[in-house]
Amino acid sequence: MEVLELARWQFGITTVYHFLMVPLTIGLSLLVAGMQTAWVRTGNERYYKMTKFWGKLLLINFAMGVVTGIVQEFQFGMAWSAYSRFVGDVFGAPLAMEGIVAFFVESTFLGLWIFGWDKLPKKVHLACAWAFSLATMASAYFILAANSWMQHPVGIEMHEGRPRLTSIWAVLTNNTVLAAFPHTIAGAFAVSAAFLVGIAAWHLYRKSEEERVWRSSLKLGTWVGVVAFAALSISGDLQGKLMFEQQPMKMAAAEALCHTEQPASFSVFAVGDVTRPDCENVKSITVPALLSFLAHNDFSSEVKGIQDLVPMYQEKYGEFYPVDERLGELSGKPIDYVPALPVTYWGFRLMIGFGAISAGLGVFMLWLTRKNRTPTGWWFPVLGLAGIATPFLANSAGWIFTEMGRQPFVVVPNPSGVDGVWMFTAQAVSQATVGEILTSLIALTTVYTVLAVVEFYLIRKYVRGGIPGVLPQKTDDGALAFAY
Template identity: 55%
Template sequence: MDALDVARWQFGVTTVYHFLFVPLTIGLSVLVAILQTMWHRTGNERYLKLTKFYGKLFLINFAMGVVTGIVQEFQFGMNWSDYSRFVGDIFGAPLAIEALVAFFLESTFIGLWIFGWDRLPKRLHLAAIWAAAIGTNLSAYFILAANSFMQNPVGYRINPDSGRAELTDFVAVLTNKVALVTFPHTLAGSFLVAGSLVVTVGLWHVMRNRGSADTGAYRFATKFGSWVVLISSTLVLLTGDIQGKIMTEVQPMKMAAAEGLYTTESPASFSVLTVGSLDGSREVFALKIPYLLSFLGTGDPNGTVQGINDLQAQYATQYGPGNYAPIIPVTYWSFRFMIGFGLAAAAIALLVLWSQRKGRTPTSRWLLRAGLAMPVLPLLANSFGWIFTEMGRQPWIVFGEMLTRNGVSRTVSLTEVLTSFTAFTLIYATLAVIEFKLLLRYAKAGVPDLTPEPEPTDDDTERPLAFAY
């Protein structure tokens, strides 16, 4: 074990952990805005209750996501200084815009939304949550644009004197074909997570608090969340199909590794299950669907998909001696776990809708157990999706330009990386317990009581700002 290995583990752990909060924040911000819009348009009190209820869960998750995201930037400077030096000119623009525009937009208007209940005009208060939701989604785009440069470098040149990548076309970076398809795919995955949480909490209250005054609100939330899950899962599949075709074009080794495809095939079959040799150089057993991989990768059932061994020989000639294949089992299985967990969440949402048809109240304990597990499934799907995306790019940290081993800090010792890794892991474990307990506590509490408080006797302008929850 050396500093590079630990630095990679640390970045992987902290990144996956941070992304547990990101999709819920992205999706829930929009769903809360939609619920408040429904209350604004109809005046129905149940929509206001649901807005405040899920808004509280959104705020808890948002705060935790901000805290865990700070560590990401810290790692770039500490563990990956050579990488930061190489891509700093490229990443500076999109990440600066993300911080100065998108993050400030969402944080400012979230503050107005939190403290603006009964103080701001209804339309202005509604605009605040929509502005925050737009800021959250814009933030995701700029970060994905930076990440997409690592997958498909565009709009740059290599300075022969400094050896650094220099930005030549900012528009090209923002309109990178990988970013343009990754953004809607990520948003769809985020709505899958947010919709699943809405379903879980609503279903629990429907089945545990039957006959309560707020049953109607919970029933609506359960149906609303289920439809969000079904629609977003469809969009995930559609955008994933486009993403697969672009991936085959710009990162053919990643697609070959995802399918355990060792030799070039035309037409290529989709692997349901592949067992490879111990050295990862050939296929031992495979269960396949003919023509499907060619269609997924190229759009043509008879299209050609390059294999791992042929690409390895090509890259060795192009970039020099070395192993240019990722870890095949990780790439292969993360791709399948990503799809499988997402489809499982959609199947549960369909069962939840079926159980409430024609006003029925679900009673199955198995459905409740499946519903309680529902938010975990898309979270796992998102996590495995990012593991596939980043591990499938290996051994490159910037595809075709910089190997991962060349991006690590040269002056940071193994002991220093282990110390920070251990410290962050302990902190993150503590934050995970806090997040879970807070979400569980407020989810169990249910929708708020909207009975008006007594009118204050002093001047309203002297009242301190306070949460409206």
């Protein structure tokens, strides 16, 4: 295997793993802050117990997210140093903002929230919860701003062959990030909602103590999940329309649209070999003219296919990689502008499919538990716990589609932006040896596997412990010992 391939595997594995924690932290932090608000406003002990239980799981997940997230920053210098040099003048500002928010605001108020239960006034303590959760969202925004710049470079000028930042405001208000942020936040709510529903259903089935806590948690999760799916549909449509403008090859690959169509049909399901960019022997179940509407808001517009886009890309960005030994076996070879079609085509459908299943399960669970009912069949908790995985899978499939769909670019050219602002993935990798990258890949994968076991153990422990496991206990001198 080449260094490039190993580096991509390493970044993909660690990033997908890290992103399992991110949406749960974002969504759960806001829901826990809402639970605590309900307790402070009403004095109802049920909301206090909900805050304590779900807050404990939030802390475990947040800790693991911090540990795994740090590696992402180091990978830029370790495996992608050429990329880091190219984008450094641009990424410095949003990543510094994210660092300040994450390591100062988030950490400070989270610490005050953890240790302030019996020391701070209720409303001050509640303010700490909201400050932490809003800082978590802000941190996500700055990360997405950096990622969106890679998808659609803005606010720069070229200086000595490298982009130089001229407007941080343009980067932070990039239309790509303005569409990606609500979509990501909605995905985070979908994840946390399914988490609430699955665990609450399990406790209801076991007839655990504090039934009202579990029933309230389940109802909250189902309604949040349904609203999140609606928000995902709307924001996803906006993202799709932008991608048709900014990255037409990605969207053509998402549909395995090999030939230009007018009007263009949306492929629901394909049978055959979608790996070939000529789409021979592929039969699709389609919805007529729907793709034209998704792309341009009308049912008659033209959507360009892969076969017509390739010559356009070759004319704009070249037919061959530069002759450079640092490119390895790709030096001087033809550039393949077509992403991995099975990944983009099926990734797009898995994202939509798992998202719809998650929302459907939420509605079904709400119906099953109507009028304080609790199904007695073994399938009820199994269905709830299995449903936790669906939004996680949808999020992962969506990000894999987004990142792999832009290949062969790591920085995608802006069709209407500054000329020359793009970078091929093959040019971004560090001048490391296969052995060095392979060693770090094995080491990081091993460490992440251990961390996954640790997190699963801790989550399982406190889920099984229920409400009693997180409430403050009386010490020998009669004082309260808080669970965190």
